[in-house]
Ligand SMILES: Nc1ncnc2c1ncn2[C@@H]1O[C@H](COP(=O)(O)OP(=O)(O)OP(=O)(O)O)[C@@H](O)[C@H]1O
């Protein structure tokens with residue numbers, strides 16, 4: 001899409017500005033460590049799993065549904081793909097396929113509960129997460145599985161290409177595919193429509209339940225791919241998954257304030273993940289205090305979102321909303337996590353991001 | 367503040383208010399003043415800045431310059447709180463109600479709930495809300511969800527909410543932004559009655575409408591805006607309707623009456639057959655529409671007229687009966703099947719059912735069918751943009767270059783045009799429209815009517831449900847009148863008139879022309 005003019009807007013690109021700031025600050029403080037290619041590669045691959053999960057939940061969020069089962073799902077996938085190979089002797093490729101199929105199946109069940117049983121996606125997937133965790137315990141007996149030792153397996157994600165580990169490349173491929181689907185395929189348009197106003201979408205002839213269902217299956221499948229990648233990269237663990245749930249949502253919501261404010265979007269999410277990762281890494285070079293990372297993550301998230309929300313609100317109030325920005329239109333209300341401002345002082349549905357919280361998909365799949 | 371003196375003293379003075387959006391001026395040095403007890407009408411074409419001016423008064427928009435005084439006290443610009451405390455009350459174009467909440471919650475949103483020791487006193491809340499509703503002449507239960515109410519009832523709730531007495535801040539100015547866009551005649555009369563009561567208590571009223579008849583009914587003075595400039599403020603008694611229209615659009619307008627006479631529609635085969643449908647207030651309704659026919663649906667609130675088209679299309683549940691399009695049965699509650707069979711349905715409520723306000727106008731316009739520019743794997747946005755541009759031009763959507771802007775940033779009338787295009791471009795064989803020209807200015811209304819009649823000439827079967835009887839009379843050669851869920855009259859050609867429609871709708875002279 002063509003943009004008529006260069007836009008230095010802090011709201012849409014605040015993430016990039018912060019990123020630049022981190023690089024300058026940490027680069028100045030620890031030039032030899034921070035500004036090295038090794039460091040770039042390290043950050044790129046360390047955060048690839050988190051970024052994949054951020055992308056996994058993008059489609060359900062755009063469609064107005066939450067998938068909270070991804071934490072448990074990614075964990076199960078890592079364990080399952082390992083056990084299948086080590087204990088059951090399944091070759092690598094079938095093991096991966098089975099694992100992804102299980103992930104998709106979880107999505108199918110999630111979709112069934114939400115669309116057919118009319119349970120809110122929040123509750124449905126939260127319950128599902130608990131069931132998946134139980135399933136994992138049954139499969140593993142609560143013993144951490146022995147990692148797969150073959151170098152083909154570890155090489156799957158750890159082989160380097162142009163210095164980057166393969167995992168980072170997978171992430172890019174995934175992002176490009178998802179971006180194409182959401183921005184350049186009819187189904188992406190339908191998904192955003194359902195997330196924006198379910199009733200209007202239904203009256204426009206869209207099978208609302210179908211798109212909700214599809215988006216959950218996609219998130220289930222991508223999540224288990226991320227689990228497979230994790231197992232190959234770091235070996236299986238019984239507990240890593242839940243810790244990734246929050247960062248994934250943080251990235252998706254933070255991403256919805258970037259590039260296309262008010263919309264959950266692929267590149268915004270990827271940027272959000274890496275801005276945070278760069279900051280965390282920089283801090284690690286400066287101090288070894290462990291809790292600083294967590295504090296940093298939390299503060300960065302809150303600050304970045306409130307900054308973007310504040311910019312948006314100020315814009316609306318001063319009425320400098322852009323009329324003609326060519327490609328993507330900025331939104332009139334505070335996006336993402338901000339509260340919309342209604343002429344009447346009543347809350348309003350803000351961007352599609354807020355819409356995600358407000359609209360539950362209406363139950364009518366065929 | 368001095369009390370008394372109900373008329374004469376200024377309830378509101380607006381001086382030289384300007385406002386632009388991204389360098390595009392929307393209001394330019396607008397001044398206006400409203401006395402206590404005066405009804406001041408504010409009129410002008412779609413997108414001329416009426417709602418923007420009102421949002422300046424409510425503190426939602428901060429103007430680039432100018433001053434606003436309410437009962438002599440300066441409004442702190444851009445502050446909703448200041449606006450409320452000075453005594454401004456609003457019924458906004460989109461009503462500002464929360465559909466998911468009950469009537470009680472909506473009405474008490476501003477003034478707060480009665481509490482004891484921090485706990486909401488549910489009984490007391492229900493009682494005061496019941497009083498508010500009664501004052502607004504509404505007979506609805508305080509506990510129902512606002513989303514389940516008819517447009518007319520929603521407007522009533524918004525008015526009741528605005529007029530709710532607040533001991534801490536006395537109302538000085540009531541602003542109504544197109545409150546009657548979807549109100550049937552009877553309720554318009556009641557609303558105007560209510561406005562007169564309000565002014566008798568010394569409150570100034572600003573009244574925005576596209577139904578010029580109401581200006582002459584209720585207003586003392588009228589201010590006309592054009593492209594953000596004030597054209598004139600006149601005494602209504604010194605104006606004629608053509609003069610007013612001339613002020614609004616800058617030239618004479620051939621008014622829309624009897625456009626249908628210009629075109630002689632030839633009727634083809636029966637296209638839509640509705641057989642004994644029931645659901646909600648609808649008890650048993652059957653009728654047939656032929657290709658090229660333009661049929662109107664009329665009926666008072668609660669008669670079933672307002673949900674008839676939605677039930678036929680599959681938006682609302684259908685309990686019994688059949689719907690047939692071009693000989694093919696259409697299943698209940700399946701808008702997708704209805705569309706595949708060749709039906710299109712434009713819902714009455716832009717905010718909840720018609721528009722996706724956070725998506726761009728382009729995305730709204732094309733969502734009904736992406737077929738012309740897409741394969742499953744590629745949506746060709748360049749050709750999509752080209753088509754949308756064409757529609758913007760055909761329907762004169764303002765701003766003409768705004769296709770990528772969010773639908774919510776368009777003025778009400780322009781949103782309506784975008785949604786009209788959304789359905790018309792599908793070239794359905796049956797086109798059902800609920801309140802198609804709500805909030806659309808008179809010039810644009812004529813334009814949309816011409817588009818409809820041209821479509822009818824090409825063989826589209828058109829059914830229009832409207833609370834605006836003038837519209838039905840102007841557009842339709844046949845009007846079906848619904849009362850108590852049944853058809854009470856099927857008026858044809860010369861039988862179609864304002865009086866015959868309202869007589870049958872109200873049932874004052876039953877069986878008149880069945
Ligand atoms: N938040 C916004 N961002 C950008 N443009 C806006 C915004 N709000 C309004 N506008 C523009 O300002 C102009 C005036 O809009 P406004 O809503 O005041 O018109 P109006 O007179 O109320 O029209 P209508 O009769 O259709 O309701 C329109 O062209 C609209 O597109």
Ligand SMILES: [Mg+2]
Pocket residue numbers: 416417418459543777778779
């Ligand atoms: Mg308006």
